[in-house]
Amino acid sequence: MNTFGQLFRVTTWGESHGGAVGAVIDGCPAKLKVDIQRIQFDLDRRRPGQSHLTTPRQEPDQVEILSGIFEGKTLGTPILILVRNKDARPSAYEHLKDVYRPSHADMTYQEKYGIRNWQGGGRASARETVGRVAAGAIAKQILYEQCGTEIVGYVKQIHKVLAEINPQTTTIDQIEQSLVRCPDPQASKEMVNSIDRARQEGDSLGGVVESIARNVPVGLGEPVFDKLKADLAKGMMSIPATMGFQIGSGFNSTTMKASEHNDSFYNDEGQIRTRTNHSGGIQGGISNGENILIQTAFKPTATIRKDQQTVDIDGNEIVLSARGRHDPCVLPRAVPIVEAMMALVLVDHLLRQNAKNLENSVS
Numbered sequence: 001m002n003t004f005g006q007l008f009r010v011t012t013w014g015e016s017h018g019g020a021v022g023a024v025i026d027g028c029p030a031k032l033k034v035d036i037q038r039i040q041f042d043l044d045r046r047r048p049g050q051s052h053l054t055t056p057r058q059e060p061d062q063v064e065i066l067s068g069i070f071e072g073k074t075l076g077t078p079i080l081i082l083v084r085n086k087d088a089r090p091s092a093y094e095h096l097k098d099v100y101r102p103s104h105a106d107m108t109y110q111e112k113y114g115i116r117n118w119q120g121g122g123r124a125s126a127r128e129t130v131g132r133v134a135a136g137a138i139a140k141q142i143l144y145e146q147c148g149t150e151i152v153g154y155v156k157q158i159h160k161v162l163a164e165i166n167p168q169t170t171t172i173d174q175i176e177q178s179l180v181r182c183p184d185p186q187a188s189k190e191m192v193n194s195i196d197r198a199r200q201e202g203d204s205l206g207g208v209v210e211s212i213a214r215n216v217p218v219g220l221g222e223p224v225f226d227k228l229k230a231d232l233a234k235g236m237m238s239i240p241a242t243m244g245f246q247i248g249s250g251f252n253s254t255t256m257k258a259s260e261h262n263d264s265f266y267n268d269e270g271q272i273r274t275r276t277n278h279s280g281g282i283q284g285g286i287s288n289g290e291n292i293l294i295q296t297a298f299k300p301t302a303t304i305r306k307d308q309q310t311v312d313i314d315g316n317e318i319v320l321s322a323r324g325r326h327d328p329c330v331l332p333r334a335v336p337i338v339e340a341m342m343a344l345v346l347v348d349h350l351l352r353q354n355a356k357n358l359e360n361s362v363s
Contacts, residue, residue, distance in 0.1 A: 004235070007351040010135040010344060015117050016125030017088040022081045023131030025068065025138065027351070030076030032142055039063050039137040043083065045336040046133045048325075051179050053195050054333060057325045058087045063134055081134045085127075090119035092325075098312045099320055103302040110313065126240045126330065129337045136340020139347040149346065153211035153339040155182040155331045156295060159194050163187035167212040167293055181335045199328035202305030206243070206298050207331045209338045213281070213292040213346060220287040220349040227285025228292075228349060235341035236296040241330050244297035248280025263290075292346075296338050301327050 003011040007027045014021030040063050047061040048054055061083050068079030097118040100107040105124035109116040116122060143149035154175045156163055163184035174183040180195070182188040191207075198205045221228030233245045253261055256278075263274035263283070274290055281292035303326040310320045327333065 004132075004238070005344060005348040007355065008139065008344065008348040010132070012128055012131035012135075014085075014128065014131070015122040016085075016120035016127040017090040017093075017117075017122075018085060020082050020084045021127055021130045022083055023135045025079040025081070025135050028068070028074050028076070028079055028138065029142075029351070030074055032074045032145065033072055034069050034074060034138055034141060035072075036063065036065065038141060039081075039134050042133050042137040042140075042336045042340065043130065045176075045181075046129065046333050048327075048333070050333070053179055053192065053199070053328065055325045055327045060086060061130060079138070081131065083130050083134065088120075089325075093119045096322070098314075099318065100310055100312070101303060101320065101322060102308050102310050103299070124240065126333075126337075129239065129340075132239075132344070133336050133340045136336075136343045139343035140339070142347050143343060143350065146350065147217050148215040149217070150214045151211060151339045151342050151346075152214070153181075153209055153335045153342070155180050155191065155335060156208045156210035158182075158191040158207035158329060158331055159198075159205040161187055161190045161194055163191075165210070167210060168214075168291065170212075175335070180329075180332045195329045204301035204304050204327070205329045205331075206241075206300040207329065208295050208297050209331060209334050210293070210295045211335075211338050211342055212294075213342060216281060216287050216289065216292050216346065217350070217353070218287055218289040219353055220346065221282065221285045222349070222352065223285065227282075228287055228345070229280070229282045229285060231345045231349070232292075232294060232342065235345045236294065236338065239296070239334070239337055239341060241298045241301070241334075242296055243299045245294065247282065247292070247294045249278040250280075250295065253278065287349075292342075294342070296334075298330055298334055301330055 003009055009026045011024045043061045043063055048057040048059050064082045066080040066082055068075055068077050163182050165184055170183050175181050178188040180188055180191045182191055195205055229247050236242055236245045261278045263276045263279050265272055265274055277290045281287055281290040303322045307319050307321050311317050
């Protein structure tokens, strides 16, 4: 439905061109310090209008906390986060109200519900992710405060440009120096040029966001169906425009022998570690204390200016040349969304693990 998580539950609400979007967080422990500026920082990384490589829609995305936080600390009650839509232009989509845009949710929403919001895609728009990012920023703060866990995401690939990045040492400062949030300077330059060419041609590009969670506690994840990697996959694949997910060695593991892929253990001054991390920090669906490394693939933005064959709601075949404000590549703005979903999965499993061991529970 519209709620993610079991103990740390996040419900997002709002439509692309409605009055506002946001989230309700239920199950957040009390007396945790919350830095509002860190929430705003992540929203600023996600917001539209950042550069000529993103949609020109201008939204300040100023966060408002309406409940659940008092004097900088959580109350243990539901936290309501609101971000107002300041630059909504629903009339700009009037020409699309009876048209099914290729690779959009128009047709499937209409068939499922018998009604849809055609103003910018409504609930299916990536505008919905504002609530995820705001909630994820709080989850990040809990993870860092409770166990020193840090989550860092960056653009690994755009179209055919693949970056060389060391996920173990990459910093937020290095990532934010790039227009496309790629800390490899040469690849970043090539990515910018590729997006710019596609934009000028009325086309769009896809790519891959890589993200790493450092200092993750051992033991997060549940047996069988709620494996940590399964919930991470669900979280990532719930993000609009995602087309693939892999963890650790991912699909490359199919080309390796077990003798090459197995992560052997060793004793590091009383702590059990693995010499390699092909598992991506998760074994048997449970975190093993190594860094969790994942990749999420995003398709090219579906709305483009090039002519495309489609049909209207009556089944008549037409040619569509879409208008409106859209990203020629979603990757730069997708980074904080991926980080947010990773944080929401980890904090939910942290609370679930603490519930099994009262001595280590969050107070």
